[in-house]
Amino acid sequence: MEKKTTLWRNNRFISWFFGGFILIVVAMNGYFLDTNDFPIPAWVALGTLGYLLFFARHEIYLDHEKNELVRRLRCFYLIKEQRIPVEAIESIELSQDKLQPRKKGAVNLIFANGKQFNLSGTSPLYKASKIARQLGELTGKPVKSFN
Amino acid sequence: MPERQDNSSDTSRGFTPPPPFYNTAIFARLILPPVIGLSILALLIRYIIGA
Numbered sequence: 001m002e003k004k005t006t007l008w009r010n011n012r013f014i015s016w017f018f019g020g021f022i023l024i025v026v027a028m029n030g031y032f033l034d035t036n037d038f039p040i041p042a043w044v045a046l047g048t049l050g051y052l053l054f055f056a057r058h059e060i061y062l063d064h065e066k067n068e069l070v071r072r073l074r075c076f077y078l079i080k081e082q083r084i085p086v087e088a089i090e091s092i093e094l095s096q097d098k099l100q101p102r103k104k105g106a107v108n109l110i111f112a113n114g115k116q117f118n119l120s121g122t123s124p125l126y127k128a129s130k131i132a133r134q135l136g137e138l139t140g141k142p143v144k145s146f147n
Numbered sequence: 148m149p150e151r152q153d154n155s156s157d158t159s160r161g162f163t164p165p166p167p168f169y170n171t172a173i174f175a176r177l178i179l180p181p182v183i184g185l186s187i188l189a190l191l192i193r194y195i196i197g198a
Contacts (some may be wrong), residue, residue: 034192
């Protein structure tokens, strides 16, 4: 049995391709920094963008060994990790985004005291519903949808 | 079913949902290292090699 099931993670192709492209441009500018007129603040901003695109890893997965739902963000080093025990989740809610109800949705976890926790921000509806459905199947918790 | 309800009530009553994922400290930890690092690097290159 697999130790973890990834529910969502950022697109690796976009990370490698676009982040790599920007980092190459930044590196070439850095190499010729003494001879060109490219402003340093712009070079730093572009480098930061490339760094974030290339190295940021954001994922939400279900840890089967510890029976926890994990959301973690790392960028070279671990920046933040949130662990939510599956037993604490009462139900899963797929709600519409208020601004773009036809295009985007949010996955919320509902706890026993009625408190709501937004799991992944808002994402395209097909992705959000896939996360909610998969999470419901894996944990056995009821999924409440808006329709 | 009753067993599952017992289990869930034990854990869920003692569990408080975490605060929202993103906050200022996280953005600082994400953005400040490359900004500081690249700024120092750029200044060093300009200083050592010279324009």
